[in-house]
Amino acid sequence: MDRSIHPGLVNNLATEFTNRRLSEEDRRQCLAAALERVMQTYPTDMEDEKTMLILAMFLAKKVADHTPYLLREVFRTTVNFINQNLFTYVRNLVRNDMD
Known part of the structure; x- marks a missing residue:
C-alpha cells in the first residue's frame, strides 16, 4: 500500500500543509481529498474504513x-x-482486540 502512493500526491499535500492561511478544517479537507484519490486505485477486497485508516497513516508518514x-x-x-x-x-477495532 505504501508504495502505491504517488510522490506527486505527497508533494501536493505537503504544499497544501505549508499554506499557513489554511484552517484546520481546510487541511482536513485536503487530506480527505488526497485519501479519496488514493482510495480510487485500491480494490474493494478490504473494508473502506480499514483502507482509509491505513492510507491516512501512510500519507501522514510520507508528508x-x-x-x-x-x-x-x-x-x-x-x-x-x-x-x-x-x-x-477504531473503537470497534480496540474492543475486538480486547475480547
Whole structure:
C-alpha cells in the first residue's frame, strides 16, 4: 500500500500543509481529498474504513518524511480526521482486540 502512493500526491499535500492561511478544517479537507484519490486505485477486497485508516497513516508518514517540519500539523490533522471520520471503526477495532 505504501508504495502505491504517488510522490506527486505527497508533494501536493505537503504544499497544501505549508499554506499557513489554511484552517484546520481546510487541511482536513485536503487530506480527505488526497485519501479519496488514493482510495480510487485500491480494490474493494478490504473494508473502506480499514483502507482509509491505513492510507491516512501512510500519507501522514510520507508528508512528514518529505517535509519534516510539518510533522506536528500533519499529525494533528490526521488524528482529527480519524476522530471525525473513523472513530467508530477504531473503537470497534480496540474492543475486538480486547475480547
